[in-house]
Amino acid sequence: MDRKHLIAATAALSIAGLATAAPIIDEDFESYADTTAMNAVWANGGTATLDTAFGNPGQSMFHPGTAGSFTGGNTNVFSFSTVNPSDANPLFLTGMIYDDGTSGNERVSIGLRDNAGSNLIEMGHYNQIANAFYCYRVILFDGSGANPSWVAFDNIVDDSGSAIGNSSVEGWHTYTVTVGANSVDFTLDLNSDGNINATASVAAVAGAGGFNAIRLGGPSDLSSAGGGAHFDNILLETVPEPGSLALLGLGGLAVLRRRRA
Secondary structure, eight states: OOHHHHHHHHHHHHHTTTOOOEEEEEEOSOSOSSHHHHHHHSBSOOSOEEESSOSSSSOEEEEOSOOOSSTTTTEEEEEEEEEOOOSSSOEEEEEEEEEOSSOSOOOEEEEEEOTTSOSEEEEEEOTTSTTOOEEEEEESOBSOSOOOOSEEOOOOBOTTSOBOOSOOOOEEEEEEEEEOSSEEEEEEETTSSSOOOEEEEEEOBOOTTOEEEEEEESGGGOOOTTOOEEEEEEEEEEOOOSSHHHHHHHHHHHHHHHOOO
Protein backbone atom coordinates (compact mmCIF):
# COMPACT_ATOMS: atom_id res chain seq x y z
CA MET A 1 0.00 0.00 0.00
CA ASP A 2 1.45 3.38 -1.02
CA ARG A 3 1.66 6.34 1.33
CA LYS A 4 -1.36 8.12 -0.14
CA HIS A 5 -3.66 5.16 0.38
CA LEU A 6 -2.16 4.42 3.80
CA ILE A 7 -3.02 7.95 4.95
CA ALA A 8 -6.55 7.64 3.55
CA ALA A 9 -7.04 4.24 5.18
CA THR A 10 -5.81 5.52 8.53
CA ALA A 11 -8.17 8.50 8.32
CA ALA A 12 -11.05 6.22 7.46
CA LEU A 13 -10.36 3.97 10.43
CA SER A 14 -10.17 6.94 12.76
CA ILE A 15 -13.74 7.98 11.94
CA ALA A 16 -15.21 4.53 11.27
CA GLY A 17 -18.59 4.08 12.89
CA LEU A 18 -19.10 7.80 13.40
CA ALA A 19 -20.67 8.57 10.05
CA THR A 20 -21.49 7.10 6.68
CA ALA A 21 -21.51 9.38 3.66
CA ALA A 22 -24.23 8.93 1.05
CA PRO A 23 -22.83 9.87 -2.38
CA ILE A 24 -25.11 11.61 -4.88
CA ILE A 25 -22.46 11.84 -7.57
CA ASP A 26 -18.80 10.79 -7.59
CA GLU A 27 -17.49 11.94 -10.96
CA ASP A 28 -13.95 11.60 -12.30
CA PHE A 29 -14.95 11.69 -16.03
CA GLU A 30 -13.06 8.45 -16.68
CA SER A 31 -16.06 6.39 -17.78
CA TYR A 32 -16.98 8.46 -20.84
CA ALA A 33 -15.90 7.51 -24.35
CA ASP A 34 -16.56 10.95 -25.82
CA THR A 35 -18.26 14.31 -25.32
CA THR A 36 -21.65 12.97 -26.37
CA ALA A 37 -21.54 10.34 -23.63
CA MET A 38 -20.49 12.92 -21.03
CA ASN A 39 -23.26 15.31 -22.05
CA ALA A 40 -25.84 12.58 -21.63
CA VAL A 41 -25.07 12.83 -17.90
CA TRP A 42 -23.96 16.47 -17.71
CA ALA A 43 -26.87 17.77 -19.69
CA ASN A 44 -28.33 21.14 -20.75
CA GLY A 45 -26.37 21.27 -23.99
CA GLY A 46 -23.55 23.30 -22.49
CA THR A 47 -20.43 24.06 -24.48
CA ALA A 48 -18.12 21.78 -22.48
CA THR A 49 -16.18 18.94 -24.09
CA LEU A 50 -14.52 15.80 -22.75
CA ASP A 51 -10.73 16.16 -22.66
CA THR A 52 -9.38 12.63 -22.96
CA ALA A 53 -5.74 13.74 -22.68
CA PHE A 54 -5.76 15.97 -19.58
CA GLY A 55 -7.17 15.39 -16.12
CA ASN A 56 -6.18 14.74 -12.55
CA PRO A 57 -5.37 12.14 -13.73
CA GLY A 58 -6.81 10.86 -17.00
CA GLN A 59 -9.83 12.67 -18.42
CA SER A 60 -11.66 15.85 -17.41
CA MET A 61 -14.41 18.20 -18.53
CA PHE A 62 -13.14 21.28 -20.36
CA HIS A 63 -15.39 24.31 -20.49
CA PRO A 64 -14.22 26.96 -22.98
CA GLY A 65 -15.99 29.81 -21.22
CA THR A 66 -18.08 30.72 -24.25
CA ALA A 67 -21.85 30.80 -24.21
CA GLY A 68 -24.11 28.72 -26.40
CA SER A 69 -26.84 30.10 -28.61
CA PHE A 70 -29.66 29.35 -26.18
CA THR A 71 -30.62 29.93 -22.57
CA GLY A 72 -28.45 27.86 -20.26
CA GLY A 73 -25.88 27.25 -22.97
CA ASN A 74 -22.87 28.14 -20.86
CA THR A 75 -23.25 25.50 -18.15
CA ASN A 76 -23.33 21.71 -18.10
CA VAL A 77 -25.72 20.45 -15.45
CA PHE A 78 -26.04 17.30 -13.35
CA SER A 79 -29.53 17.12 -11.80
CA PHE A 80 -30.54 14.95 -8.85
CA SER A 81 -33.42 14.44 -6.45
CA THR A 82 -33.90 17.40 -4.14
CA VAL A 83 -31.84 17.41 -0.95
CA ASN A 84 -32.60 19.65 2.04
CA PRO A 85 -29.47 19.79 4.20
CA SER A 86 -29.58 20.02 7.98
CA ASP A 87 -27.00 20.07 10.74
CA ALA A 88 -27.62 16.34 11.23
CA ASN A 89 -27.33 15.69 7.48
CA PRO A 90 -25.18 18.40 5.88
CA LEU A 91 -24.53 18.44 2.16
CA PHE A 92 -20.88 18.27 1.10
CA LEU A 93 -19.54 19.18 -2.35
CA THR A 94 -15.95 19.10 -3.54
CA GLY A 95 -14.43 19.57 -6.97
CA MET A 96 -11.26 20.56 -8.78
CA ILE A 97 -10.71 23.39 -11.25
CA TYR A 98 -7.49 23.66 -13.22
CA ASP A 99 -6.06 27.17 -13.44
CA ASP A 100 -3.46 27.60 -16.21
CA GLY A 101 -2.10 30.70 -14.46
CA THR A 102 -2.16 32.81 -17.62
CA SER A 103 -5.29 34.91 -17.11
CA GLY A 104 -7.00 36.75 -14.28
CA ASN A 105 -9.96 37.54 -16.52
CA GLU A 106 -12.01 34.37 -16.13
CA ARG A 107 -15.53 33.51 -15.01
CA VAL A 108 -15.86 29.76 -14.44
CA SER A 109 -17.28 28.03 -11.40
CA ILE A 110 -18.68 24.97 -9.68
CA GLY A 111 -22.28 25.74 -8.75
CA LEU A 112 -24.76 24.06 -6.41
CA ARG A 113 -28.36 25.21 -6.58
CA ASP A 114 -32.08 24.63 -6.90
CA ASN A 115 -32.97 24.46 -10.60
CA ALA A 116 -36.05 26.55 -9.88
CA GLY A 117 -33.75 29.52 -9.24
CA SER A 118 -33.08 29.66 -5.50
CA ASN A 119 -30.38 28.55 -3.04
CA LEU A 120 -27.45 29.43 -5.29
CA ILE A 121 -23.88 28.59 -4.22
CA GLU A 122 -20.86 29.03 -6.48
CA MET A 123 -17.09 28.77 -6.06
CA GLY A 124 -14.36 29.38 -8.61
CA HIS A 125 -12.86 32.12 -10.79
CA TYR A 126 -14.65 35.46 -11.02
CA ASN A 127 -13.16 38.44 -12.79
CA GLN A 128 -15.43 41.24 -11.59
CA ILE A 129 -13.72 41.75 -8.20
CA ALA A 130 -10.66 43.99 -8.32
CA ASN A 131 -7.35 42.31 -7.42
CA ALA A 132 -9.02 38.97 -6.82
CA PHE A 133 -9.46 35.66 -8.62
CA TYR A 134 -10.67 32.87 -6.28
CA CYS A 135 -14.16 33.68 -5.08
CA TYR A 136 -17.48 32.33 -3.80
CA ARG A 137 -21.08 33.44 -3.44
CA VAL A 138 -24.22 32.45 -1.54
CA ILE A 139 -27.39 34.12 -2.82
CA LEU A 140 -31.17 33.65 -3.01
CA PHE A 141 -31.29 31.97 0.39
CA ASP A 142 -34.20 32.47 2.81
CA GLY A 143 -34.21 34.81 5.76
CA SER A 144 -30.49 35.09 6.45
CA GLY A 145 -30.04 38.72 5.48
CA ALA A 146 -26.51 37.81 4.33
CA ASN A 147 -26.79 36.49 0.78
CA PRO A 148 -23.37 37.76 -0.34
CA SER A 149 -22.83 37.88 -4.07
CA TRP A 150 -19.25 37.14 -5.17
CA VAL A 151 -16.78 37.57 -2.34
CA ALA A 152 -13.04 37.03 -2.73
CA PHE A 153 -11.28 34.60 -0.42
CA ASP A 154 -9.41 37.12 1.74
CA ASN A 155 -7.32 34.89 3.98
CA ILE A 156 -5.27 32.92 1.46
CA VAL A 157 -1.95 31.56 2.73
CA ASP A 158 0.67 29.38 1.08
CA ASP A 159 1.43 25.91 2.38
CA SER A 160 3.94 27.35 4.85
CA GLY A 161 1.25 29.60 6.35
CA SER A 162 2.46 32.89 4.86
CA ALA A 163 -0.19 35.25 3.51
CA ILE A 164 -0.37 35.55 -0.26
CA GLY A 165 -2.54 37.63 -2.56
CA ASN A 166 -5.65 36.43 -4.33
CA SER A 167 -4.22 36.09 -7.83
CA SER A 168 -4.06 33.35 -10.44
CA VAL A 169 -1.86 30.37 -9.48
CA GLU A 170 -1.21 27.56 -11.93
CA GLY A 171 -2.39 24.09 -10.96
CA TRP A 172 -5.32 21.92 -9.93
CA HIS A 173 -7.20 23.63 -7.09
CA THR A 174 -9.70 21.86 -4.85
CA TYR A 175 -12.79 23.65 -3.58
CA THR A 176 -15.18 22.33 -0.95
CA VAL A 177 -18.46 23.60 0.45
CA THR A 178 -20.44 22.16 3.36
CA VAL A 179 -24.07 23.24 3.68
CA GLY A 180 -25.79 22.87 7.04
CA ALA A 181 -29.00 24.26 8.49
CA ASN A 182 -27.61 27.71 9.21
CA SER A 183 -24.22 28.01 7.54
CA VAL A 184 -22.36 27.51 4.28
CA ASP A 185 -18.65 26.79 4.80
CA PHE A 186 -15.97 26.86 2.07
CA THR A 187 -12.36 25.72 1.79
CA LEU A 188 -9.77 26.27 -0.93
CA ASP A 189 -6.75 24.01 -1.45
CA LEU A 190 -4.53 25.68 -4.06
CA ASN A 191 -2.32 22.64 -4.68
CA SER A 192 -4.84 19.84 -4.10
CA ASP A 193 -2.39 18.40 -1.60
CA GLY A 194 -4.59 18.39 1.51
CA ASN A 195 -3.27 21.74 2.83
CA ILE A 196 -6.13 24.23 3.14
CA ASN A 197 -5.06 27.66 1.88
CA ALA A 198 -8.25 29.61 2.61
CA THR A 199 -11.63 29.26 4.32
CA ALA A 200 -14.86 31.23 4.38
CA SER A 201 -18.18 30.90 6.18
CA VAL A 202 -21.57 32.46 5.47
CA ALA A 203 -24.53 32.41 7.85
CA ALA A 204 -27.37 31.42 5.55
CA VAL A 205 -30.56 29.35 5.67
CA ALA A 206 -31.51 27.51 2.49
CA GLY A 207 -35.04 27.88 1.20
CA ALA A 208 -37.55 25.05 1.10
CA GLY A 209 -36.58 24.18 -2.46
CA GLY A 210 -33.31 22.67 -1.25
CA PHE A 211 -30.71 21.68 -3.85
CA ASN A 212 -31.10 19.57 -6.97
CA ALA A 213 -28.35 20.54 -9.45
CA ILE A 214 -24.62 20.97 -9.92
CA ARG A 215 -23.57 23.37 -12.67
CA LEU A 216 -20.10 23.52 -14.22
CA GLY A 217 -19.10 26.40 -16.47
CA GLY A 218 -20.00 30.08 -16.60
CA PRO A 219 -21.67 31.40 -13.42
CA SER A 220 -25.19 32.55 -14.32
CA ASP A 221 -24.36 31.40 -17.88
CA LEU A 222 -21.89 34.29 -18.33
CA SER A 223 -19.05 34.12 -20.83
CA SER A 224 -15.42 34.12 -19.68
CA ALA A 225 -13.30 36.63 -21.60
CA GLY A 226 -10.09 35.13 -20.23
CA GLY A 227 -10.83 31.63 -21.45
CA GLY A 228 -12.13 28.45 -19.90
CA ALA A 229 -11.02 25.82 -17.42
CA HIS A 230 -10.91 22.08 -16.76
CA PHE A 231 -13.09 20.44 -14.10
CA ASP A 232 -12.43 17.08 -12.45
CA ASN A 233 -13.23 14.92 -9.42
CA ILE A 234 -16.67 16.22 -8.53
CA LEU A 235 -18.11 14.64 -5.40
CA LEU A 236 -21.48 15.48 -3.85
CA GLU A 237 -22.71 13.60 -0.81
CA THR A 238 -24.83 13.89 2.29
CA VAL A 239 -22.97 13.28 5.54
CA PRO A 240 -25.12 11.98 8.41
CA GLU A 241 -23.12 13.23 11.36
CA PRO A 242 -24.20 15.10 14.51
CA GLY A 243 -20.74 16.44 15.36
CA SER A 244 -18.31 18.66 13.50
CA LEU A 245 -15.22 16.55 14.19
CA ALA A 246 -16.32 13.61 12.10
CA LEU A 247 -17.60 15.94 9.39
CA LEU A 248 -14.17 17.51 9.11
CA GLY A 249 -12.65 14.05 8.99
CA LEU A 250 -14.90 13.04 6.11
CA GLY A 251 -14.15 16.27 4.30
CA GLY A 252 -10.44 15.65 4.60
CA LEU A 253 -10.92 12.07 3.46
CA ALA A 254 -12.82 13.25 0.39
CA VAL A 255 -9.91 15.53 -0.50
CA LEU A 256 -7.42 12.71 0.06
CA ARG A 257 -9.48 10.43 -2.12
CA ARG A 258 -8.93 12.91 -4.96
CA ARG A 259 -5.31 13.66 -4.23
CA ARG A 260 -3.05 12.45 -7.02
CA ALA A 261 0.60 11.47 -6.67
